[in-house]
Amino acid sequence: MSTLQEKKPATMYENVMQQYNQVANLVGLNENIKKILGITNNEIIVHFPVKMDNGEVKIFTGYRVQHNNALGPYKGGLRYHPTIDVDDAKALAMWMTWKTSLAGLPFGGAKGGIQLDPREHSLAELERITRRFTYALGDNIGPDQDIPAPDVNTNPQTMAWILDTYMSTKSPSSRSHNNHIVTGKPVGSGGLEGRDRATGFGVFLTIKLYLASQGKTLEGKTFIVQGFGNVGQWASQFMVEEGAKLIAVQDAHATLYKEEGIDPITLTEHTQPRKGSIAGFTEAEEIAPDDFFGLECDVLIPAALGNQINQDNALSVKANLIAEGANGPITTEGEEVLLKRGITIIPDILCNSGGVIGSYFEWLQNRHGEIWQLDEVMQKIEKKLTENFKRVEKAVEENEVDWRTAAYIIAIHRIELAYTQRGIFP
Incomplete structure (x- = not known):
């Protein structure tokens, strides 16, 4: 019986690290800077309870990975998908760093989401899940700190819920200055x-x-x-x-x-x-x-x-x-x-x-x-x-x-x- 095992396909995180290391070596990137860009700044994992329409309480897991902010606030989407995990979020956050840098924008890179299939939830449940996730993230996001946007299975309505929840937790004097906490909002809400x-x-x-x-x-x-x-x-x-x-x-x-x-x-x-x-x-x-x-x-x-x-x-x-x-x-x-x-x-x-x-x-x-x-x-x-x-x-x-x-x-x-x-x- 052969002891050889079939090689597992590379994960997205392994892919992005291969891409990064290959180019870093090609251009002779400073070794100290190479170390910094090869890791994330912050990996935030939150578990939070939400009451379903039938009265049952479910526990959800949410992620926000902040890769780098050397050029400006962290920027990147939130996706709702059963397969999202911290490694996927790390890969996507790193790609966002390269994307914002290539585009010449004053942003860094971040990504995140919640492990769930939105098709299994009502609109009311998705609203409660989104608002509770936003509350759990707290000051880890902000208009000059980390600015989420829509991604897979999220949309302008999702961003509107995040905006409202975030503004509701701030003092009345600062609420009018926080519209840019998210992008991809409905036009009527500052989109x-x-x-x-x-x-x-x-x-x-x-x-x-x-x-x-x-x-x-x-x-x-x-x-x-x-x-x-x-x-x-x-x-x-x-x-x-x-x-x-x-x-x-x-x-x-x-x-x-x-x-x-x-x-x-x-x-x-x-x-x-x-x-x-x-x-x-x-x-x-x-x-x-x-x-x-x-x-x-x-x-x-x-x-x-x-x-x-x-x-x-x-x-x-x-x-x-x-x-x-x-x-x-x-x-x-x-x-x-x-x-x-x-x-x-x-x-x-x-x-x-x-x-x-x-x-x-x-x-x-x-x-x-x-x-x-x-x-x-x-x-x-x-x-x-x-x-x-x-x-x-x-x-x-x-x-x-x-x-x-x-x-x-x-x-x-x-x-x-x-x-x-x-x-x-x-």
């Missing part, structure tokens, strides 16, 4: 016009910019999307408006295919009364989930969860371009296979950064007491994203590296510069 589509717009824009750098356009290009939440929906709409054709969509419940093209608006309308599920959509054929990545297409947009593309299914990918709408959707082993096959990957810290850029403008809008219109907001996001894209494109050419490595080089260098100039306390 930003266009924040809902900012991440999906960024995915679309980086694809468009990449194709333009190759002398191509989106007209007639076929694409497939994994995950049809906020990011997948908006990215698809922008892509189709530019002349591309959505031929397949996959979520946790179904995999849809239609060679003639799927209308993303019609599919979005189908998902709304079904808690986001694409299952049962009659205007496309349902195919086996394992066939999804192997579909013939020009562009693949993984916009679901992490570690979806690995060394096994990476061999079946037919797309020439992968745009990471999700955080960490490709394992390091899977990426190695893809790069060897000549497939270009627009990395998450660039590709889906439209969301945090939109969040930055919402944070500014609240701090300054201003209200910006949709067209103005989208122009700001497009300008910032285009500048970031051009910087990464230049780094790819100058360093003769892939796009992720180039993006990491820029992100890590900016933080290194901050530590070098400021020194390390004490």
